[in-house]
Amino acid sequence: MRAGGFLSVVGPSGCGKSTLLNMAAGLMQPAEGTVEIFGEPLRGINRKAGYMFQQDAxxxxxxxxxxxxxxxxxxxxxxxxxxxxxxxxxxxxxxxxxxxxxxxxxxxxxxxxxxxxxxxxxxPDIVLMDEPFGALDVHTRMRMEGEILTLWAETGKTVIFVTHDLEEAIALSDEVVVLSAGPASHVVGVYQVGLERPRNLIDLKTDPRFVEIYRSIWSDLREEVLKSYARSQPQ
Ligand SMILES: Nc1ncnc2c1ncn2[C@@H]1O[C@H](COP(=O)(O)OP(=O)(O)OP(=O)(O)O)[C@@H](O)[C@H]1O
Ligand SMILES: [Mg+2]
Structure with a gap:
C-alpha cells in the first residue's frame, strides 16, 4: 500500500485478515512472499507499527x-x-x-x-487496527471513526484497518481490499475510494457516489460471503 494511505481489508471470517496484520507487525512470517516496510524487507518485530489487536490486550x-x-x-x-x-x-x-x-x-x-x-x-508511523469498533454502539463508533480520520489527516500515518463492515471500510479508506473466503484466500479486488476529504461521516452513507461504490464492491464480496456461509453449514 501507499505510505501515508488509509487501507481497509474486508473479507469473511477466517479468511486471514488478522493473519495479514500479524505479518505486517512482524509477529508471524509469511510462508511465501515478503513483507516490506517503507521499501525495506521486514525482519523481526515491526518497530514502526502500533497494533490494536482484535482482542484487547x-x-x-x-x-x-x-x-x-x-x-x-x-x-x-x-x-x-x-x-x-x-x-x-x-x-x-x-x-x-x-x-x-x-x-x-x-x-x-x-x-x-x-x-x-x-x-x-x-x-507509530504505521497503525494496524483489527476490527477496533465492532463492539461500539453506533454513536460512539461514529465519533471514534471521525477521531481516527482527524488523527490520520493531521499526522500522515499509514493505516491498515481490518473490518467486517464494508460501509465502514469505504467511509474511512482510500483503498479497500476484498479477500475471498478461506481456506487459501486470495485478493478478490482492490477498490479505490475517490470520495473527497474531509469526509462527513454522518451524511456520507446517503451520498449517491458512496452508494455506487458500495454496490460495486458488495457484488464481489457477496459471492465470498455466500461461499463462506455455505462451507460453514453442517453437511
Ligand atoms: N492465507 C493463510 N495462510 C495460512 N493460514 C491462514 C491463512 N488465512 C487464514 N489462516 C488461518 O486461519 C485462521 C483464521 O485466520 P484469521 O484469524 O486471520 O481470520 P480473520 O479473517 O481475522 O477472521 P475474523 O474475521 O473471524 O477475525 C488462523 O488460524 C490462520 O492461521
Ligand atoms: Mg480476525
Missing part, C-alpha cells in the same frame, strides 16, 4: 491511565510529559472520569477506546 492489574501510559513508559518517556499526554488521550477517547478504573470495571466498548489510546499515544 489491556493489563487487568493496571488502571486506565497506567494502561495508556505503558507504551510511553516502556520507551523511557519523561514521566510528567507522559502523564499529560495520557490525560489528553483519555479525554480524546471520551473516558474522562475513568482514569482510575480497572479494565474489569469498563464496558467492552470502553476497553476498545483504552486500546485505541494505547496504540496511538506512542505515535
Amino acid at each position: 489491556l493489563l487487568p492489574w493496571k488502571t486506565v491511565l497506567d494502561n495508556i501510559l505503558l507504551g510511553l513508559q516502556l520507551r523511557g518517556g519523561e514521566p510528567k510529559q507522559a502523564g499529560r499526554s495520557a490525560q489528553a488521550w483519555i479525554h480524546r477517547v471520551g473516558l474522562d472520569g475513568f482514569a482510575a478504573h480497572y479494565p474489569h470495571q469498563l464496558s467492552g466498548g470502553m476497553r476498545k477506546r483504552v486500546a485505541m489510546a494505547q496504540t496511538w499515544i506512542v505515535d
Whole structure:
C-alpha cells in the first residue's frame, strides 16, 4: 500500500485478515512472499507499527491511565510529559472520569477506546487496527471513526484497518481490499475510494457516489460471503 494511505481489508471470517496484520507487525512470517516496510524487507518485530489487536490486550492489574501510559513508559518517556499526554488521550477517547478504573470495571466498548489510546499515544508511523469498533454502539463508533480520520489527516500515518463492515471500510479508506473466503484466500479486488476529504461521516452513507461504490464492491464480496456461509453449514 501507499505510505501515508488509509487501507481497509474486508473479507469473511477466517479468511486471514488478522493473519495479514500479524505479518505486517512482524509477529508471524509469511510462508511465501515478503513483507516490506517503507521499501525495506521486514525482519523481526515491526518497530514502526502500533497494533490494536482484535482482542484487547489491556493489563487487568493496571488502571486506565497506567494502561495508556505503558507504551510511553516502556520507551523511557519523561514521566510528567507522559502523564499529560495520557490525560489528553483519555479525554480524546471520551473516558474522562475513568482514569482510575480497572479494565474489569469498563464496558467492552470502553476497553476498545483504552486500546485505541494505547496504540496511538506512542505515535507509530504505521497503525494496524483489527476490527477496533465492532463492539461500539453506533454513536460512539461514529465519533471514534471521525477521531481516527482527524488523527490520520493531521499526522500522515499509514493505516491498515481490518473490518467486517464494508460501509465502514469505504467511509474511512482510500483503498479497500476484498479477500475471498478461506481456506487459501486470495485478493478478490482492490477498490479505490475517490470520495473527497474531509469526509462527513454522518451524511456520507446517503451520498449517491458512496452508494455506487458500495454496490460495486458488495457484488464481489457477496459471492465470498455466500461461499463462506455455505462451507460453514453442517453437511
Ligand atoms: N492465507 C493463510 N495462510 C495460512 N493460514 C491462514 C491463512 N488465512 C487464514 N489462516 C488461518 O486461519 C485462521 C483464521 O485466520 P484469521 O484469524 O486471520 O481470520 P480473520 O479473517 O481475522 O477472521 P475474523 O474475521 O473471524 O477475525 C488462523 O488460524 C490462520 O492461521
Ligand atoms: Mg480476525
